[in-house]
Amino acid sequence: MPRALVLQHDADAPAGLLAEWAAARGWTLETVRLDLGERAPATLHEYDRVVSLGSGDAADDESVAWQAEERRALARALEDDVPVLGICFGGQALALALGGGVRRAARPEIGCWTEVDTADPAVVGAGPWFEWHVDEIVAPPGAEILARNASGVQAWRLGDHVGLQFHPEVDEEIVVLWTARSTDPRAPALPDVRRQTAELLPVVRERAFALFDALIGVPAPTRSSR
Numbered sequence: 017m018p019r020a021l022v023l024q025h026d027a028d029a030p031a032g033l034l035a036e037w038a039a040a041r042g043w044t045l046e047t048v049r050l051d052l053g054e055r056a057p058a059t060l061h062e063y064d065r066v067v068s069l070g071s072g073d074a075a076d077d078e079s080v081a082w083q084a085e086e087r088r089a090l091a092r093a094l095e096d097d098v099p100v101l102g103i104c105f106g107g108q109a110l111a112l113a114l115g116g117g118v119r120r121a122a123r124p125e126i127g128c129w130t131e132v133d134t135a136d137p138a139v140v141g142a143g144p145w146f147e148w149h150v151d152e153i154v155a156p157p158g159a160e161i162l163a164r165n166a167s168g169v170q171a172w173r174l175g176d177h178v179g180l181q182f183h184p185e186v187d188e189e190i191v192v193l194w195t196a197r198s199t200d201p202r203a204p205a206l207p208d209v210r211r212q213t214a215e216l217l218p219v220v221r222e223r224a225f226a227l228f229d230a231l232i233g234v235p236a237p238t239r240s241s242r
Contacts, residue, residue: 018064020232021056022047023089025071025082025105028193032185033224034067040225043232048089050082056089059096065232066093068106070183074151075108075118087113099176101231107172107179108153114174116156123167124150126202127195127209129216132163132170132182139230140171141223144216145182148194153181178231184224188213 020038022031022045031038031045038045046063048054051071060066068090073080090113093100102110108118125147134140140163152168155161162171162178170181186194188210195209213220 017042017044019044019046019062020065020067021060021063021089021093023056023066023068023086023106024049025051025069025073025086027051028190028197029070029072030190031067031069032187032190033221034185034228036187036221037225037228041229050085050089053082055085056092058092060089060093060098061096063093063098066090066098066100068100068102068109069185070103070148071105073105075105075112076151083109094177100178102177102179103185104149104181104183107181108151110177110179111153111156111159111172114156114159114177116159117154118151119154121150121152121167124202125167126150126200127191127198127204129212130165130167130182132165134163134171135160136162139227141226143182143223145170145184145223146186146191146213146220147182149181153179155179184227187221188217 024047048056086109100110128147129144130147131143134142155169155172156174159172159174162173164170172179191213192210195206
């Protein structure tokens with residue numbers, strides 16, 4: 017059974033639909049809560065994938081204590097040749113690890129469902145996808161841009177590594193939680209988000225599963241079976 021190491025940075029930002037997809041596809045997810053002081057394994061050779069989730073912190077904020085372990089874990093994955101999927105904060109952190117960057121977005125996207133211009137709809141669908149970010153990804157040198165919109169790069173790939181700016185993993189509970197707890201004046205009204213998310217959810221789940229199928233899939237043979 018393939019295994020993925022999930023780097024989680026916030027109690028409010030779990031794997032969501034990614035966990036549902038993993039259960040349906042026969043993947044084992046092992047979650048490390050970096051924000052609680054947990055550490056990634058010293059070697060990642062036994063994993064088929066590393067997934068770095070979202071965070072309310074900026075990916076380039078070195079004052080956040082757990083981010084040193086985030087950087088170590090990503091460097092370890094790259095050294096051990098384990099493909100990485102980074103989501104929002106994770107996509108920004110992965111870009112930094114590969115020589116790219118992060119900067120303040122000229123057009124932040126706060127709690128909205130948006131469509132993207134995709135270079136390959138079979139890999140990244142047009143959406144809509146859920147967005148919540150004030151920073152944007154500067155893709156690493158040589159990266160293929162898979163999707164973008166007016167706010168900037170939304171998906172990129174370099175070798176086996178993929179970074180996303182949007183949140184394919186969110187389910188209704190996560191979206192409502194983020195909106196209810198937000199103090200950002202740009203965040204939409206909770207009733208509006210709840211209604212829109214409920215309407216979109218069946219399609220969102222199908223779209224997220226298709227994305228994870230395309231970007232992760234099932235490796236054969238798995239590293240953990242070698």
